[in-house]
Structures are given as structure tokens and as C-alpha cells.
Amino acid sequence: MKIFLTGATGFLGRSVLALLREHGHDVHCWVRPSRDLSLIQELDAHWTAGSLLDTPAIKEAMRGADALIHNAGVYSFWEPQPAVYEETNINGTFSVFSAAAEVGLKHTLLVSSAVIYGNARPQPFTESTPPGDIRFSRYADSKYFGELFARKIARERSLPLTIIQPGAIIGPGDSKASGAYVANVVDRNLPVLGLLNSIITFVHVNDVAWAIVSAVENARTKGETYLVGSQPISVAQYLTKISDVSGIPLPKITLPDTLILTLAHLLTFWADRRASEPKWGLSLDQARTFRAGFQFDGSKAERDLGLHYTPIDQAIEETVHWYLLHKASELSD
Numbered sequence: 001m002k003i004f005l006t007g008a009t010g011f012l013g014r015s016v017l018a019l020l021r022e023h024g025h026d027v028h029c030w031v032r033p034s035r036d037l038s039l040i041q042e043l044d045a046h047w048t049a050g051s052l053l054d055t056p057a058i059k060e061a062m063r064g065a066d067a068l069i070h071n072a073g074v075y076s077f078w079e080p081q082p083a084v085y086e087e088t089n090i091n092g093t094f095s096v097f098s099a100a101a102e103v104g105l106k107h108t109l110l111v112s113s114a115v116i117y118g119n120a121r122p123q124p125f126t127e128s129t130p131p132g133d134i135r136f137s138r139y140a141d142s143k144y145f146g147e148l149f150a151r152k153i154a155r156e157r158s159l160p161l162t163i164i165q166p167g168a169i170i171g172p173g174d175s176k177a178s179g180a181y182v183a184n185v186v187d188r189n190l191p192v193l194g195l196l197n198s199i200i201t202f203v204h205v206n207d208v209a210w211a212i213v214s215a216v217e218n219a220r221t222k223g224e225t226y227l228v229g230s231q232p233i234s235v236a237q238y239l240t241k242i243s244d245v246s247g248i249p250l251p252k253i254t255l256p257d258t259l260i261l262t263l264a265h266l267l268t269f270w271a272d273r274r275a276s277e278p279k280w281g282l283s284l285d286q287a288r289t290f291r292a293g294f295q296f297d298g299s300k301a302e303r304d305l306g307l308h309y310t311p312i313d314q315a316i317e318e319t320v321h322w323y324l325l326h327k328a329s330e331l332s333d
Helices: 011-022 038-042 055-062 083-103 138-156 177-186 205-217 235-246 257-274 284-292 299-305 312-332
Strands: 002-006 026-031 046-049 067-070 107-111 161-166 168-170 199-204 225-228 232-234
Touching: 002 011, 011 026, 011 038, 011 205, 026 055, 055 083, 067 083, 067 205, 083 107, 083 138, 107 138, 107 205, 138 161, 138 284, 161 205, 168 177, 168 205, 168 312, 177 235, 177 312, 199 205, 199 235, 199 312, 205 225, 205 299, 225 299, 232 235, 235 312, 257 284
Parallel strands: 002 026, 002 067, 026 046, 067 107, 107 161, 161 225, 168 199
Antiparallel strands: 199 232
């Protein structure tokens, strides 16, 4: 199968690309200019550099493809230019799916996120649970509206669509919000603890890649939505496991959630003024997201996609060991 893949150079995209090539698919990657193309070249995949907003160019590059996997997006809880969320996650998604509709692809897949459910009740929620009326970050809002646009185009243009909604992704190579906890603990950069009772549904990056590839290979997934994640754990459990694997003790001081939110507000204010990331990565959006937490039932993906979730202990252990090796390698250079 010939697959058009966006976001191939990111944390999740690298795993998706590797698995697609392992399964023998011909992959054409749409990448941002100046991105590292070493893995794409190593795996003998095709590529075109350009903007997600260049619909005509994407349409031309997409011709001849059987399926689309739209994985490109901005995943963060703070950006120096916050308009990038709407530009990439909403407008970019609209552009890519408009191109797919014009080309008439046989199957399209959107990588969304479980955070689009916001304050949905009850929890654990499922794919049939209506999203809540409050989301906790600009990132979540942009993914929510991006998904709405993809659904609208699919419905109006008869475009076969599958949606994957991962939980908090962790694994080797993770430098995003979940992985930042690993770095802060191992590097002893975490001055205090907080939000310990919040519960998050984590998932190994390889499990998400498997779900994506399995879904795009299976015609029966057209029109379906899949939450991907298992084993919800508290922030306290997550940090304790990182500490146990790394051997680095956690801070002794724990702040109430209200003080963590106040601190996050101040750090975000200064980050916006200085156009530099908030200290410890503690933006207000990240604090609000982690305080609210999210628990969902990812069993539909197990049943339909043949997915066997990696135990959370193993996922954390692999993430910590990768970071320790990565850090040792940097020190030796």
C-alpha cells in the first residue's frame, strides 16, 4: 500500500514510519523544511518538504497514494507564538484533508488526542462519551477543532476516515510533557512535588504506532474512532516509578494544587514576557491539564486492532533508561 504520512520526523511519527516500512508499505512523507531526514532516508521512504497550508502542493504529492495518515501537529503546552496551534492543528488539518478529498483517497486517518474530551463525564470515558464543555489548554482546543474539521470534510466529501485518540504518550525519545517529568527527576531539576492525586492514562509510543498502522491496514476501521491507552495511574505513582528506576530521590516538599496553579500562572507570565519556555516546563496549560487528568477505556482498540498494551512499568522503565543513555552520550561527546 502507498501511504502519505505527515509528521514523520516527530516522536510518534518516527515509530509510525518505521512500522509502516517494516510492514512493507511504500511511504511518502510530507515534512517541514529543515527537518532531520536521516531516518526517512535510512528507511528508504520518499519525502517532500513544504507547508501544511500549501493545499495544492500537498494534493500533487498525494496523488497515487492509497491512504493518508495525518500525524503532523504542534504538541506542547506553551509556545512563544501561540497562534501556531491554530495554524498547524486546525488550519493544517483542514488543508491536508481538503487535499485528500480532492484526490479521493480510499482511506484517511487522523491522529487526534484524548485531551479533546476535556472535562467529559463520567470517567473513565469511551469513544461514545460526548466531549466536555471545558478543555484545559490551547493545544486541546486546537486538536478538538482540527478533529471537527476532519470529520466535517469526511462527512461532506464521502472521505473514509479513522480517528486515533492517544493518551499521554511515553517511550524512548520522548522530549514532550510526559518525558519532561523524567528529565526533571533524573536531572534533579524538580524542586517540589504537586498535582500528585491527578490520574493520567498513559500509553507506550509503540502501542500508538501499532494502532495507527493496524487501523490504516484494516478497511473495517473506516468511520471508527479509537482511544488508545491503558492503565491510568496517578502523578504520584508516575513520579515514584521514575524515581525507582533511575535511583534519583524525589523532592521532600509537596505543594497544594492551588499553589502549583499559582506558580504555573507566574511562570507562564514571565515566559510570555521573555519568549522562553516556562521553568520546569510548568506552563499554566500544562498544570491545568495535569490537575484535571483524564481516564478512559482503551479496550476498543485492543479488540478491533489486535493491540496488546505495553505494561506501564515497562514503558516508564524504557523511557528512563533511554534518557539516562542519552544523557551519558551527551556528556561523553
